[in-house]
Amino acid sequence: MPLTEEEMKYSAQAWEYVENGYYRRLLGRVPGIERCRKVLDVGAGPGGWLLAIVEMLGSGVEISAADISDDWLLLAGEKLKSRGVEKAGLSRMDAQSLAFEDNSFDLAISSLVLPYVPDEPKAVREMIRVLVKGGKGLLLFHEPYFYLRRLFKKGLKIRLSAAASMVSSVVYIFTGRKIYRRTFQSRQLIERLLKANGCRIVYSDRSKAGIGVLCFSKDSFLAAGAGHRAS
Ligand SMILES: C[S@@+](CC[C@H](N)C(=O)[O-])C[C@H]1O[C@@H](n2cnc3c(N)ncnc32)[C@H](O)[C@@H]1O
Missing domain, CATH: 1.10.40 (Ribonucleotide Reductase Protein R1; domain 1)
Incomplete structure (x- = not known):
């Protein structure tokens, strides 16, 4: 199904966050970001985060986008290409079951996807699973x-x-x-889930509009697919 007018509006707004440096500011607070070589964006939508990553880390960084919608992936591919980013791995995938090996990425981003996901803890655990030990996660959600x-x-x-x-x-x-x-999403519940799965909170933030931000570090292998549920 083609993207709706509302989704196209969202896409334009999301790309403004690249232009006005909002994404770069949040990414800049991720410790060791300059050493990240493999980055995954779960629920990538229009792909703005990936452009911000390439602008920050250079074209040597390996970027992958997963999204449940082919239309969003198509748009992300076109947008990235129009900005000179040709090598992006774009895959149709459900955030609740990512088709990537354990311990694959240095950084995983999932921005404003949890509101749409049927089982939020499952999606968060998948994100942790695919991170390497010491890898960082950046989660944005609706407060x-x-x-x-x-x-x-x-x-x-x-x-x-x-x-x-x-x-x-x-x-x-x-x-x-x-x-x-x-x-x-409840910030407290996500924090509890992250901690129960061997992660440490690196920073948290909240925008005036009520967008919650949590950056975490996967400090142990405990997490990967362990099947915990925050209680
Ligand atoms: C509000 S958009 C956010 C897009 C992008 N992350 C950003 O911050 O601009 C939500 C995105 O999540 C994707 N999505 C929704 N449910 C999903 C799921 N179960 N697995 C993967 N992606 C999903 C949608 O297709 C859409 O691209």
Whole structure:
């Protein structure tokens, strides 16, 4: 299915984050980023993060994009090509079961994908599994405030969608099921999950719009596919 108007708008906005340096600022706070040679973007969407990576680390870095949507992958491929990035491994993949070997990447990014994923802990554990020991992860997600402020925005569609997200998030917390695929994440739960899987929080941040940021380091092999669930 071709990308919707809303998705195309999102894509333009996401590329602005490359232009205005927002992605580079967050990436710049990842310790040892200059040594990363293999980088994975899970749920890459328009591919802006990967461009920011290449701009930062040079064309020698090996970049891979995984996304559940062929249309997003196509767009990411075109966008990257238009900026001179030809060598990107683009694969259709579910964040909940990545077709990569354990301990494969120095850095894994997953930005604003958890809200759409049916089983969030599964996706986070997969991200940890594919990291090398000492590898870094960068997770961006929606805090409750993201939807709360949208409840008061102009436009009935936005407000209804935000209300559905709030309800769906609460249902997800109690039942583990998403009745609407845009939920907020609990920073505390993600932190607990990361720690239970041998990771250490390196930094955390929150934008004014309610986007949560967690950077972590995989400090032990405990994580890989161990099947823990944060309780
Ligand atoms: C809001 S966009 C974020 C795109 C990009 N990461 C960014 O920050 O600009 C969400 C992306 O997650 C992808 N996605 C949703 N569910 C997914 C899943 N289960 N596995 C992999 N990708 C998924 C969508 O196709 C879309 O590209």
